[in-house]
Amino acid sequence: MTTLLEVRDLFKTYGAGDTATRVLRGLSLHLEEGELAALLGPSGSGKSTLLTILGTLMKPTSGSYTMLGQDMIAANDAELTEFRNAHIGFVFQFHNLLPDFTALENVVFPSAVRAGRETPAARARGRDLLKRMGLADRIDYPTANLSGGQKQRVAVARALMNSPELVLADEPTGNLDRASATQVMELLSEINREEGTTFLISTHDEKIAAACQRQIVVVDGNVTG
Amino acid sequence: MLYGLKIATRYLTANKGQTALLVTGVAVGVFIFIFMSALIGGLAEFILARTVGDLSHITIEAETEDPALLVASEGHVLAVTERGRTRDATLAEAATWLPLIETVAGVKAVSPEITGAGFLTRGAQVAQVSVVGVEAGRESAILDLASYMVEGEERVGSGVIVLGRDLADDLALSIGQALHLESSKGITANLTLGGIFETGNGSMDSARAFVSLSTARTLFSMPQGVTQIEIKLDDLNAADATALRIQSLTGLNAVPWTDDAEQLMEALDAQAQTGYFLKAFALITIVIGVASALLLSTYRRRPEIGIMRAMGAGRGFVVFVFVTQGALIGLLGGIMGAGLGYLALLPFPTREAFRPGTLPLDITQGSYGLAITLTVIAAILASILPARSAARVDPVTAIGQ
Known part of the structure; x- marks a missing residue:
């Protein structure tokens, strides 16, 4: 297997002086391509901060990490934005869709923002992804008219739009009922199996964690198991 | 950029009422601009026509010769022809x-x-x-x-x-x-x-x-x-x-x-200056209106801006979306205001038919193209601050991650 992600001695401190809060304390992590990994740990352990840093949305206070062989610490904002768009997909706890756009328009967004327009090929892939998510009859629906589970499946489709190597999911089923949660998790597993996409899923749900090949436990800003 | 235009258009059409109100506000500013241009220009035409129209525009007069002198051989003047x-x-x-x-x-x-x-x-x-x-x-x-x-x-x-x-x-x-x-x-x-x-x-x-x-x-x-x-x-x-x-x-x-008309020219100049001030105020009103509306929009759409940034939209893209919104508002408001201005000026007599007692509004001096161009420029300038503010949105805090 090929190394996808290499994280070493990652520290993250919010604030300064007396009010400083150290969230990550020398965390190190290694992910191989094609892994389906669960990120477990109590609230406040640093899971979300780790995902945010790995998603290139925030820089750590110190430490190093490389993804696909590229040094993410040295990259500037424009380079990180481009990298994020091409190689990383996000699924948030709250779907975080663009409310004034249809399901298809939301899915196509990562591709269109890179190409400068919605290409026919991107729209075709967006439709395929939505069909795969079981939303064939909701393609042109405004996202406001979709249920919570449907919105989250649209968010999964959007995360996969640019065929990223890594999908970071922060409590993707935390806001869903059991049936919808199971459905979303089955979709993620299926894509992992069929396309080899690497998933790092932060969750409190033991059933979700059990469905993953690997469990990474974070406690007090460090990986413990 | 075509995609940025689509997003900007969608944002404007998502809140039709608010956009219509904003465009109307801009149109009123443009209407005032055009009305003032027509009035100041028409007034100047009217005043000139009334004061100078019947006068000679250029007069050629013979040079008055210097008084003839009869000078003696010794150099002193013997006689002068009085003018x-x-x-x-x-x-x-x-x-x-x-x-x-x-x-x-x-x-x-x-x-x-x-x-x-x-x-x-x-x-x-x-x-x-x-x-x-x-x-x-x-x-x-x-x-x-x-x-x-x-x-x-x-x-x-x-x-x-x-x-x-x-x-x-x-x-x-x-x-x-x-x-x-x-x-x-x-x-x-x-x-x-x-x-x-x-x-x-x-x-x-x-x-x-x-x-x-x-x-x-x-x-x-x-x-x-x-x-x-x-x-x-x-x-x-x-x-x-x-x-x-x-x-x-x-x-x-x-x-x-x-x-021979220095005072008249000064008066017309002062009148034109007044017109410039009024037109500048109309443009400032447009700038403030567009800037405040877009700032509000930026604040309301912070989570969406955060999502777009997380999905790989660069800061330049975000700036483009908001500046394009400003430009579209300026263009629509400018065209609407210019159209309204033209329609409002239609019933007034033409410059050739100005008569004392009527408002000398010259429809040909409405400066329609200038009004639309300046409005678009003003709206773009007004949107730069909100656009920069939008581009600085931190995706992590905006989407609550």
Whole structure:
């Protein structure tokens, strides 16, 4: 297997002086391509901060990490934005869709923002992804008219739009009922199996964690198991 | 960029009511801009037409020669010819210049004239008049005499005189009556009243007498030449440049009307400055309106901006989306305001039909293209601050991760 992600001695401190809060304390992590990994740990352990840093949305206070062989610490904002768009997909706890756009328009967004327009090929892939998510009859629906589970499946489709190597999911089923949660998790597993996409899923749900090949436990800003 | 335009358009159409209100606000600003342009421009036209329209735009007068001196061989002055009270310098070769002046671009009409002072007598009544000798057929070349005629005709044939209404009333004259005109040279002519005009200008209606050029030659014993050449232009604002051109072509002393109208020009300039201020205020209102609305939109859409950034949208893309919204609002508001302005100005009379008592709004001076262009620029400038603010949104805090 090929190394996808290499994280070493990652520290993250919010604030300064007396009010400083150290969230990550020398965390190190290694992910191989094609892994389906669960990120477990109590609230406040640093899971979300780790995902945010790995998603290139925030820089750590110190430490190093490389993804696909590229040094993410040295990259500037424009380079990180481009990298994020091409190689990383996000699924948030709250779907975080663009409310004034249809399901298809939301899915196509990562591709269109890179190409400068919605290409026919991107729209075709967006439709395929939505069909795969079981939303064939909701393609042109405004996202406001979709249920919570449907919105989250649209968010999964959007995360996969640019065929990223890594999908970071922060409590993707935390806001869903059991049936919808199971459905979303089955979709993620299926894509992992069929396309080899690497998933790092932060969750409190033991059933979700059990469905993953690997469990990474974070406690007090460090990986413990 | 096409995609940025789509997002911007979608944001504007997502809140149709709010966008309509914003565009209407901009349109009102543009409407005020256009209305002020038409009013200030129309007022200037009206004032100029009323004050300068009937005057000569360029006047060529003969240079008054220096007083002649008789100097003794020892150097002291023996005699001086005192300068006369009346102007008697002549443009002796006027006839040779007229065809050349008529060909100068922008020249509408040329009128060679002999002017002087005289006394009009009818029975025991005497009135001092300013006599203007004009070529028959060119009576309306400078002052539009034909349009001011209230009785008779403006034609100044041989032995015919045309007077103002006040003067005719003072002397109790009516068309066809005979009267005597004695010039400052002491020469008398018997004339018949051929027409009465009323310009509304008191000094003209009470003291101006038009006669034919040949009659004036007799009265002022001027067998050849004229005292002045009056020139009317298509555009009275071109008087300075055209006067210079005529001067360089002929070597004659061509004086534009602006030389004697400093106060009028200052007043018009002050009026134009006021217009600029009002238009600037209208633009500032547009800038404030667009900037505040877009700032509000930026604040409301912070989570969406965060999502877009997380999905790989660069800061430049976010700036483009918000600046495009500003430009679209400016364009729509500008076109709507310009359209409304044009429609509102349509019922007003054209510049040629301005009359005292009506609002002199000149529909041709609405500056529609300028208003739309400036509005789009103002709206783009107004959107830069909100756009920069949007581009600085931290995706992590905006989407609550």
